[in-house]
Amino acid sequence: MAQTIQNNQNNHPQQVLQVRDKRGEFLKGRPPTFNHSPDRLQADDWLRAVERQLEIAQCDDREKVLYASGQLQGAALDWWDSFQNGYPNTNQITWQVFRENFRSHHVPAGLMRLKRKEFLALKQGGMSVSEYRDKFTQLSRYAPNDVEADQDKQELFMEGLNDGLQYQLLSQSFANYQQLVDKALVIESKRRDMEAKKRKFQNQQLGSNSRPRFS
Structure with missing residues (x-):
């Protein structure tokens, strides 16, 4: 019996619990x-x-x-x-x-209220979508109740976007806020590409029209 107890102790050593610091x-x-x-x-x-x-x-x-x-x-x-x-x-x-x-x-509570008002009045204006997103994220911390629901967060972000982007996004629905932001970034990137091509074409046309003609 003593041998059996010793074998059980050897086979099942006592586990030492480590306390996390x-x-x-x-x-x-x-x-x-x-x-x-x-x-x-x-x-x-x-x-x-x-x-x-x-x-x-x-x-x-x-x-x-x-x-x-x-x-x-x-x-x-x-x-x-x-x-x-x-x-x-x-x-x-x-x-x-x-x-x-x-x-x-x-x-001060008054300062928190001012930052919340600043957040609710935020507009994209001359900012890029990524700059607007970062500013939106930074100020949203002062209005946690206004962005607690994902749908409310989407609506506030959408309202601050420039009219052109809003027009292209309003006809779509998004599963979450991040999908809305990603789509806005894609549309902005595509717009920039199109504008760059348009400027290049206009410059080429201007260059061809300014060449001297000989009879």
Whole structure:
């Protein structure tokens, strides 16, 4: 019996669970620190960058608060210390609470409203489709509720396009926002090719008409 027990132990060694160093993985992504900036939108940029690294490291809610607050310095750290002192139980500060209070303190609500208005009024104008897409993506972060549904996002993007592109795209339907953008890019590229050929033809015609004629 003793031999049987020993054989079973040899055949099924105890598995050792390795504990992931989430803080190490978080810091490996080189998350930025934050102190203070005259550009209030940089605080929002910092929050998004840190949150992305926290997600990559697969941190839980409490770890997110601890690791993110560890990246605060100077005036931002003073705010965090003051916030904790006024909270009944610091262990119950969730990531959502941290995020909302950090943003409300460092990014004025009035500024967020202005950026949302800028997004809703965005037009392509003289921008290329890719430039307009990038600007649309950048400003859409200030209007998350307006682009939460893919169909709403498509409609807003379409409304900002120049009339010619809108006319060619309105008769079609797209499964998602990315398909709409891809189609707009293809049409723009085709238009540019056609315009380049037209200019080349006109230049050739102009050149032939300007040649001296001899009788």
